[in-house]
Amino acid sequence: MRAVVCKELGGPDSVELSERELGDLSADRVRVRVHAAGVNFVDGLFVAGEYQIRPELPFVPGSELAGTVSEVGSSVTGWEVGDRVMASVGLGAFASEVDLSPAQLLATPDTISDTQAATLGQSYATAWFSLTRRTTVQSGEWIVVLGASGGVGLAVLDVARALGLNTIAAASSQERLELCIRRGAHEVVDYSGEDLKTRVREITDGGADLAIDPVGGERTEQALRSLGDFGRLLVIGFASGEIPRIPTNQVLLRNRSVLGVDWGIWALTNPTLNGELMAELVAAISAGQITPVEPETRPLEQAGSAMRDLLEHRVVGKLALIS
Numbered sequence: 370m371r372a373v374v375c376k377e378l379g380g381p382d383s384v385e386l387s388e389r390e391l392g393d394l395s396a397d398r399v400r401v402r403v404h405a406a407g408v409n410f411v412d413g414l415f416v417a418g419e420y421q422i423r424p425e426l427p428f429v430p431g432s433e434l435a436g437t438v439s440e441v442g443s444s445v446t447g448w449e450v451g452d453r454v455m456a457s458v459g460l461g462a463f464a465s466e467v468d469l470s471p472a473q474l475l476a477t478p479d480t481i482s483d484t485q486a487a488t489l490g491q492s493y494a495t496a497w498f499s500l501t502r503r504t505t506v507q508s509g510e511w512i513v514v515l516g517a518s519g520g521v522g523l524a525v526l527d528v529a530r531a532l533g534l535n536t537i538a539a540a541s542s543q544e545r546l547e548l549c550i551r552r553g554a555h556e557v558v559d560y561s562g563e564d565l566k567t568r569v570r571e572i573t574d575g576g577a578d579l580a581i582d583p584v585g586g587e588r589t590e591q592a593l594r595s596l597g598d599f600g601r602l603l604v605i606g607f608a609s610g611e612i613p614r615i616p617t618n619q620v621l622l623r624n625r626s627v628l629g630v631d632w633g634i635w636a637l638t639n640p641t642l643n644g645e646l647m648a649e650l651v652a653a654i655s656a657g658q659i660t661p662v663e664p665e666t667r668p669l670e671q672a673g674s675a676m677r678d679l680l681e682h683r684v685v686g687k688l689a690l691i692s
Contacts, residue, residue, distance in 0.1 A: 371692065373463035373672040376427040378418030381676035384430065386669065391466055398468045399448050400440035405487035405666070406462040407433040408688040409520065410608060413676040415460070424460055430672070431462025431690075435477055435486035445471050453477040455486040457494070457636075462487075463672050465692040472640075475647060478655040482663065488520065488687040489654075489661040491633075494643075495605060496524035497650050498632040499581060500532060504601050508533030510578035513569050515592055516608055517554065518545035520687050521583045523662050526552055531658045534579075537572055539565060539588075545685055552662065560588065569595035576600055576623070586611035590619070598623045605630045608682075664689040 374387045394400050412430045414420040435455040438448050448454070454474045461467055477486045500506050512529050516522045517538035529536050530553050538549035539558040546557040558568045565588065569577050576597025582589050585607030593602050593615055604627060607613075620627055636643035653659050664687035667675050671690070678684050 370464060370466040371669060372429045372465070373431070373669060373690075374427050375416045375430055378416065378423075378426070380417045381413055381673040381680065384416055384673045384676075386672070389464075391468060394440050394442055394468060396442045396444040397470070398442045399438055399445055399454075399471055399474060400466060400468050401434070401436045401454060401456070401474075402439040402466055403434045403436040403462065403464055403692045404483040405435050405689045405691055406431045406464075406669075407488035407490065407664070408672070408675045408679055408690060409433070409491050410606070410679055411491070412463075413680040416676065417680075429461045429464055430676075431464070432459055433457050433487055433490040434462040434467065435483040439466065447471060448474065453483070453486075455483075455490065457490040463669065463690060463692075465669070475651055478651060480655055480657060481661060484664050484666055484689045484691075485661040487689050488664045489524070492520040492524035492687070493528065493650055493659070493661060494636070494647065495521055495630065495632045496528040497646060497653075498635065499525065499603050499605065499630050500528055500534075501649070502635075502646070503603060503628050503630050504579065506532055506534055506579065509535065511535045511537065511569075511573045512579040512581065513537040513539055513558075513565075513577045513592060513595060514554075514581045515539050515560075515588050516582075516584040517549045517557075518685050519583065519608065521605060522581070523549070523552055523686065525581050526554055527659045527661070531653060537569060537577065539569075539592075548685055560591070565591040566594040570597075573597065579603065581605060583608055585609045585613050587613070589613035590615050593619050593625065593627070596623070596625050599625070601626045601628055603628045603630050662687050666691050
């Protein structure tokens with residue numbers, strides 16, 4: 370099988386496409402023919418050695434995939450050859466075939482494609498975790514989403530709409546905001562030329578109820594200041610590369626809250642609870658309540674340039690590798 374291998378840390382250009390042997394399938398595993406693998410910001414951090422976890426070298430990057438079952442271990446029940454599946458795997462998705470534990474697999478809903486399935490796990494699980502586990506929301510509340518045209522941002526817009534929230538998409542260009550409008554955003558703010566706090570307060574008549582921040586940097590304080598009474602700022606990440614410092618008087622004022630969101634670590638340490646969350650998410654997709662975006666696709670051999678483009682913010686929407 371083919372796999373993208375990182376033999377030394379140093380960034381996306383350090384990976385190479387190699388032929389590897391899978392060997393015989395273990396009795397308790399399932400072999401999956403990978404049709405698509407999602408490319409996420411974290412994948413580029415892994416190969417650059419900039420993530421908080423450093424895997425042993427060499428390793429195959431890629432945290433989520435979708436495909437079909439090609440072989441089933443002799444002791445495995447519940448899965449059959451030909452079943453459409455998707456999985457969050459942490460590492461190893463950038464390959465043409467993988468051996469996985471049955472517990473890692475989810476049936477791909479009939480309502481979505483393999484490319485959609487391969488790019489929803491991390492972003493949609495983060496969005497669902499944010500709005501159903503880290504806080505509670507009420508229909509009609511206003512939410513402002515920073516970096517709204519990115520993977521997490523688009524997922525939050527989709528989930529928020531399904532939960533009855535009014536959405537404000539904030540991004541850095543009209544091209545990015547046009548995608549957000551097509552994805553159902555109620556209002557948009559171009560924070561490359563507009564003052565985020567002022568525009569959000571105008572739109573919401575006083576301040577948003579929630580702000581989702583996967584961006585960091587200077588945008589974080591602006592988002593905090595855009596909140597109204599009892600507003601909640603949910604911190605998801607720092608795609609800008611800058612970890613912000615916020616004035617805590619702005620937290621105290623108007624009884625605001627700042628909440629950290631780390632779905633990945635929570636999922637690893639709470640597998641049963643995460644199983645319940647993923648079941649809710651899949652049910653919402655199957656019912657048509659949320660619809661993951663169809664990603665841009667590239668061949669597996671372009672994994673390095675795909676990760677580099679994502680890290681350098683040249684990707685609008687989601688990105689998947691086709692094996």
